[in-house]
Amino acid sequence: NAGVTQTPKFRILKIGQSMTLQCAQDMNHNYMYWYRQDPGMGLKLIYYSVGAGITDKGEVPNGYNVSRSTTEDFPLRLELAAPSQTSVYFCASTPGDGYTFGSGTRLTVV
């Protein structure tokens, strides 16, 4: 049972480039989330989804987009990377209670 899988683990982007952070879960969880973690700031919610075809903005959605075409996958898209998006990104899922987190993607924008 893989749980929540995030790819890639590390990435360096140049300013203005775009990329997609992948997140997949094999637990048939309806709820999925994207958080970013910055030092001393805890985790901030970017986007979340309560089921396939439904997404909603979190606290810090600017500069990001998401889609949820299947229950399993919840990719996060960065269209025009900026240095302020340098962070560690975590995907999480839940059936409705405690979260299962992926191992994270460390993104650096230079």
Added chain:
Amino acid sequence: AQSVAQPEDQVNVAEGNPLTVKCTYSVSGNPYLFWYVQYPNRGLQFLLKYITGDNLVKGSYGFEAEFNKSQTSFHLKKPSALVSDSALYFCAVRDGGNTPLVFGKGTRLSVIA
């Protein structure tokens, strides 16, 4: 809106001594409270939760937490700290409507041998 405060950025404790990591929260309605632990270069791992019932909740690795409604607190405790407990600890809260978890800023626990 929900919020969580972890007033200590860092907690240092000697191995074998009891430890406490503090958390206070604000939420409309009944709180759903969680503690997670993060080891270096890893994702967050679930430790324990309070939904309802006994105010003292027991979780993984010998940790427990006490829910205090009047003080709106949910402090994490362990009777005897281990060096391997050294990590970053996050408190989180949501209301009963299944809204996303709101996390505190984290407290770094350092257990010294």
